[in-house]
Amino acid sequence: MTEADEHMDFDLEVEPEDEGQEALETELGDPCLVVDDLHVVYRVIGGRAKREAEKKGAEIHEVEVKVPFHKRLLQAGRRHVGAVSEVHAVRGVSFTVRHGESVGIVGVNGSGKSTMLRAIAGLMPPKSGSVHVSGEPSLLGVNAALMPQLTGERNIMIGGLALGLTPKQVDEKFDEVVDFAGIGDFVYLPMKTYSSGMGARLRFAISSAASPDILMIDEALATGDAAFKERSKSRIEDVRSNAGTVFLVSHSISTIEAMCTRVLWMHQGQLVMDGPVHEVADAYKKFVRAQRPGMGPARRRALQRKRAAEEAAKKKAEAAEQAKADA
Ligand SMILES: Nc1ncnc2c1ncn2[C@@H]1O[C@H](COP(=O)(O)OP(=O)(O)OP(=O)(O)O)[C@@H](O)[C@H]1O
Structure with a gap:
């Protein structure tokens, strides 16, 4: 498997449960989100973080950090931690979304998808540009409020409150959230004992329970079975x-x-296309295929083996989870 393949970690196969499925067209309302020339920049310290970002194709600039004189005095003799660089993760993105739209975001690894969602959710400050939202965006992960050392039950309460529900409303929705996530009695155990799939399913169940104005889902659906x-x-x-x-x-x-x-x-970090689902999906598929021109039978088989191994590991983890839930 080449490094290029690892960065092109997406799936052009049709999943059986997606066969023939299409999102319903609904009547669109007024704009509820305006993203205007958004730029988001991470600061990374040290060579290793910089190399990681570079590997993902990020645009990186060295930053000259001016340390005030009093800090230099205080820091005298301390270990040098390395240069500061800036990773320009989102670069001048603008778009408008209306009530009732269901918007997919695609792009190769490191293209800035998650960073943009975090900025829309208010978890990352923009370097410049702006995000105007009407209503409360809920990024899957309940705005990162969940705590691994607490039980699922406590986290449902904390997450529900973070999303603006009252304690009574959270109590009323408790059974529905647990059923939706399919975690059974695991809800009474600390979340750190959950598999990553269970955690992601619970986060999805909590964040969508509050009927948010803007629901943002980052890869969670990959962690569930067809029924989920x-x-x-x-x-x-x-x-x-x-x-x-x-x-x-x-x-x-x-x-x-x-x-x-x-x-x-x-x-x-830039928006290269924005349009109806099939138009953009077709263009994107072409781009992906063109990025893998030399994929001969051996590499295709290696990729298939990787997928099969991932699928087997997922099934095994689900079976173990089910067995634990049944016990
Ligand atoms: N916490 C961070 N600190 C520094 N750089 C980061 C951080 N998170 C992301 N980056 C960099 O920002 C760029 C955009 O990353 P982001 O995770 O938003 O992309 P993505 O399209 O969501 O990727 P993936 O599909 O792999 O999840 C990448 O170059 C990445 O290395």
Whole structure:
């Protein structure tokens, strides 16, 4: 497997449960989100972080940090921690989204998809430009409020409160959240004992329970089985039919095609295409195929083996999870 393949970690296969599925067209309302010339920059310290970002194709600048005289005096004799660099993760992105839209975001690894969602959710300050939102965006992960050392039960309460529900409303939704996440009695154990799939499913269940105005889902649907995906799809349709908006980042293009009406394609922090789902998905598929021109039978088999091993590991983890839940 080449490094290029690792950076092109997305799936052009049609997942069986996505076959023939299309997102419902709903009547669109007024704009609920305006992203205007958004730039987001990370500061990284030290050579290793810089190399990691470079490997992902990020645009990086060395930064000259002026340390005030009193700090230099205080720091005298301390270990040098390395140069500061800036990773320009989102570069001048602008778009408008209306109530009721379901927007997919595609792009190769490191193209800035997650960073943009974090900026829309208010978790990353923009370097310049602006994000105007009407309503409360809920990034899957309940705005990162969940705490691994606490039980799922406590986290449902904390996450629900973070999303603006009252304690009574959280209590009323408790069973529904647990059922949706499919975690059974695990809800009474600390979240750090959960598999990553269980954690992601619980976060999705909590963040969508509050019927948010803007629901943002970053790769969570990849962690569930077909039944979970089906439940998620109908939850997404519920949010949209209440005039909410959904953002979905996924490496599975068939999931995007099944659940979204519009797609934003990001590359190296910029928006390269924004349009109806099939138009952008087709262009993106062509781009992906063109990036892998030399994929002969041996590399294709290696990729298939990798997928099969991942699938087997996922099934094994699910079976173990089920066995624990049944015990
Ligand atoms: N915490 C961070 N500190 C420094 N650089 C970061 C950080 N998070 C992301 N980056 C860099 O910002 C750029 C955009 O990353 P981001 O995770 O937003 O891309 P992505 O499209 O979501 O990638 P993926 O598909 O792999 O999740 C990348 O170059 C990445 O290395």
